[in-house]
Every structure is written in structure tokens, then in C-alpha cells.
Amino acid sequence: MRTARRWLEAGTVAASLALGAVVWEVAGRLTSGAFWAPLSTTLASLGTLAASGALVRYAASSLQLYATGLALGIAVGAPFGLLLARLPWLRVALEDYIMMLYATPMVALIPFILSMLGFGFTPKVLVVFLFAVFPVLYNTVEGARSIRPELVEVAHAFRSSEWQLWRDVMIPYTLPFAMTGVRQAIARGLVGMVAAEFFLSPSGLGQMIMLGSQNFDTANMLAAILVIVVLGVLLMDFGRWVERRFAPWRRASE
Amino acid sequence: MSDAQAIPAPGARRAGAAWRAPPLALKVVAGVALLALWEAIVRAFAPTYVARPSGIALVLFKVLADAQFRAAAGATLWAVAQGLGISLVAGTAVGFLMGRVAAVERGLRYYVFSLFATPMVAILPLVTLWFGYNADARLAVVVFASFFSIAINASDGARSVPPEYLEVARSFRARPLATLYDVVFPASLPYLFAGVRLAAGRALVGAVVAEFFISIPGLGYYILFNSRTFKHNEAFVAVIVLVAAGVGFEVLVRRLAQRYLPWARRA
Numbered sequence: 001m002r003t004a005r006r007w008l009e010a011g012t013v014a015a016s017l018a019l020g021a022v023v024w025e026v027a028g029r030l031t032s033g034a035f036w037a038p039l040s041t042t043l044a045s046l047g048t049l050a051a052s053g054a055l056v057r058y059a060a061s062s063l064q065l066y067a068t069g070l071a072l073g074i075a076v077g078a079p080f081g082l083l084l085a086r087l088p089w090l091r092v093a094l095e096d097y098i099m100m101l102y103a104t105p106m107v108a109l110i111p112f113i114l115s116m117l118g119f120g121f122t123p124k125v126l127v128v129f130l131f132a133v134f135p136v137l138y139n140t141v142e143g144a145r146s147i148r149p150e151l152v153e154v155a156h157a158f159r160s161s162e163w164q165l166w167r168d169v170m171i172p173y174t175l176p177f178a179m180t181g182v183r184q185a186i187a188r189g190l191v192g193m194v195a196a197e198f199f200l201s202p203s204g205l206g207q208m209i210m211l212g213s214q215n216f217d218t219a220n221m222l223a224a225i226l227v228i229v230v231l232g233v234l235l236m237d238f239g240r241w242v243e244r245r246f247a248p249w250r251r252a253s254e
Numbered sequence: 255m256s257d258a259q260a261i262p263a264p265g266a267r268r269a270g271a272a273w274r275a276p277p278l279a280l281k282v283v284a285g286v287a288l289l290a291l292w293e294a295i296v297r298a299f300a301p302t303y304v305a306r307p308s309g310i311a312l313v314l315f316k317v318l319a320d321a322q323f324r325a326a327a328g329a330t331l332w333a334v335a336q337g338l339g340i341s342l343v344a345g346t347a348v349g350f351l352m353g354r355v356a357a358v359e360r361g362l363r364y365y366v367f368s369l370f371a372t373p374m375v376a377i378l379p380l381v382t383l384w385f386g387y388n389a390d391a392r393l394a395v396v397v398f399a400s401f402f403s404i405a406i407n408a409s410d411g412a413r414s415v416p417p418e419y420l421e422v423a424r425s426f427r428a429r430p431l432a433t434l435y436d437v438v439f440p441a442s443l444p445y446l447f448a449g450v451r452l453a454a455g456r457a458l459v460g461a462v463v464a465e466f467f468i469s470i471p472g473l474g475y476y477i478l479f480n481s482r483t484f485k486h487n488e489a490f491v492a493v494i495v496l497v498a499a500g501v502g503f504e505v506l507v508r509r510l511a512q513r514y515l516p517w518a519r520r521a
Contacts, residue, residue, distance in 0.1 A: 009360060016361035035383055092277045093284035103500040105459045108493045111481035116304060191373040198375055199466055213379030225376050232371035
């Protein structure tokens, strides 16, 4: 009975994916090549790009940018958030400004970065960093706020050392929140990566999309978008896994 | 643990615990300090055209009074409002269907989740192919940016309706539409609010990147144009308006949730 249901479920999903593939193919054949390309042509372009090594080159350049910016964002956001967990007065002083920066659409800063820092790798890393750092910081500070002052007082009463206080109170309480921030940073960083590759110097997967659109090669463009969609899905699943791994009791809402 | 405890804790000073300044004063002091830091860094290290608090303060009212700037702000915020409205109606409908009808959920699950995970910037060239370089393309990007987070949250909400509520509705022979309106909708409101908050942020980003890409009047284009001509202070006023819109919407949704959904603690 249960296996039958499982099969039915898998069947519906498979049918929907197959239907989507057919619609993609038919839409490509019915419309002008400037609007949409059939799935078969798109996959053929993807195959050509992969065989020539261009796909790997573009993807490697993108991932290098993404990983650098994201790592910097986490390396700055999490420790600073933890520091604010230890120093409540500083947290109270800064938390509204952190919330404001968290809500700021960082894409709006790209033109400033372009005209100040120009082209190159560093300004693009700065963009990914700005997209990634504030979700980590904001969520870590939320975690810091969730530490009850009594816990710190008890720790002091038992003469916990500074290191013990961090190990047994600060880190366990803020880490789950920080991981929610990391998940959001993983998703936002990808937006930052593509935006940087579009609006600063073209490079990577963003450049691949742009080239396809400039040459009116819709199949190439769709192939590049497809790669980014798959990358986005994989990264989002990875982010959920990271969050669950460190914080099984918190649920995702972004 | 044991090895660490063997050492007596010498550094058990109560750092910060004795601090009892009123929070508001702390916040104001911190804000002034941050602005001063920004001003000092720009004065010391950056070229004169780079935006800094004193420069922004000088041009703030002039820019806000400028008719062209007002038109740009109106265009962007109106597109965001329209797009959010479309996404809210369509996303809630699709999300409820997914949440209540298993076949729909299985059929759409992968599409909705993968398009939710897609950075909206990546589809800009495709959108301009379809809609041209105009305001329709911006609206399409805003809808794309906001639709999926609302649909996913609406679907989660519709799925989380306690079964007892639905049983009661059924035993009173409620019609399906009445069940939807009186049971499913109120029960999933907390999820919808969460979805709308998330969607609003994404919609703002969508509108700005669309304006960068297609160069139509709006706050994004205002920023692009003025920063290219090295008027960073003027351009930054547009950033302030964007932040104010984002934070203002966030505060509004929180207030509405507190006022009308006091039972929901799903922040």
C-alpha cells in the first residue's frame, strides 16, 4: 500500500517534469528563435559549451568569486555577531543599524563600487561580501538577543572562565541563528555573484548569459541560465542541510 | 571541561554588566559615531566625489524636492507595489492549491522551488527579449522576484492548517469556498505575512536590477546615472529612499501582524 503510494507520487513528479520538458521543446519550435529555444537545442548548446571547456572555465571563475565573497562574509559576520553576544551594551547600540543594513538592497551600491573601484576581481568580491555579510550578522545578533542574562549570571556565579562562558553559553546559543544567516547568505551571495558579473566587469556564468543575449543566441543563453538555476537549487539544498545539521529545531522561512 | 576548571578563573570581571545607560541614548550615540566614522574615513582616504554624510545632508532636501527624482521614486515604488499585488493574489492562489491538492503540489513543486532558488538577475536578458526595454520588463522582474516566496509560504501555510479545523468545517457541511475563506485563509495568514515580508525585499532588489539593466527612469537608474557622473551624494539619496521603503514596509507588516494576528508568533 505504502509503496504503491510512493510510486504514484514519484510518477506524478516524473510526469510533471516530462510535461515541462515537452512544453519547453514545443514552445521553442513554435516561437521565433529570438524568444525561446527548444530544449533539445538548449541541451545541444550546453553540450558544446561543456565539450569546449568554456562551461568549466566560466563556472570556475564564478565559483571562485562566490566562494571568496561568501567566506569573507561569514568570517566577518559570525565573529562580530558573537562579540555582540558578549557585549550586550554594544549590541543594543548597534542592532537597529544592523537591521537597517540587512534590509538595504545591496544591489543599489553596485554603481558606487563600480565608479570607486572600477573593474577587477576585488570590487566583485566586495559585492558578494556585502550581499552575504549582513544576513549572517543580523541572524547572529538575533541569537545573541536570545541569550537570557541569567545564564551569563549563573556562569559568572560558578566562576566560569571567559573561554568556558564562550564555549558553554555564547556559542551554543548563537550558532543555530548564525547558521540560519549562513543559509540566507548562501542564497543572497549567488544573487550578488550574478549581479557583480553583470554590472561590473563581465565574467563567469553572468558573462555567459550576456554573450548569449548579445549574439541573439537564445539557446546558449538558456543553457547558461539553466546552469545557474541548477546551481541555485543545489546551493539552496546545501544551505538547508547546513542549517538542519547545526540547528535541527529551527525551521526555514527564507 | 575538567582541565579548564582546574585553572581558577582570573578574568571573571563583569565586563559590560555594570553598564546601565538608557538604550535610546546608546543607539543615538552609536548612530552619530557611525556617521562620524564614515565621514572621517571618506575625508581621509577617498576622492572628494565619494558620498559622505555631510555631503548627503547638503544635497538631501534639494534632491527630495527635485521633480525628476520624485518621478523616479514614484515609478520604482509603484512598480514594486503593483508587482507585489500581482504576486500576492496569484502566489496565494497557486500556493493554496499546492497546499491543499496533492497532485498540484507534486506537479509544481520542482518548478516553484527551482525558480525560487534562481537569482532574478540571471533572467534579466530573457525578460528583455520578451517584453522589450520598458517598464513592463521591470514589472515582470518584480513579479518574478516576489511570486515564488509568496507561493511557497502560502503552500506551507495551507498545509499547516490543523486537521481538526477542517473536520469541524466538514461536519458542518461547509462548502469548499467557505472552508477556504473561513478556515484555510485565516489559519495560513502568519505564513502569508512571512512570505510578503520576504517578497517585498526581493521585489525592491528586482526593481533596482531591472532599472540598471534596461535603463528606464526609476531609483535604480537614478543611482546608476548619478554615480557615473560622480554625483555620489545625490545618488545616495536614492539609496536612502530605497532603505526607507524597505524598512517602512517591514515595520508596517510587523505592526499589522501584531494588530490583527496577536496569536501568531511566527516572526
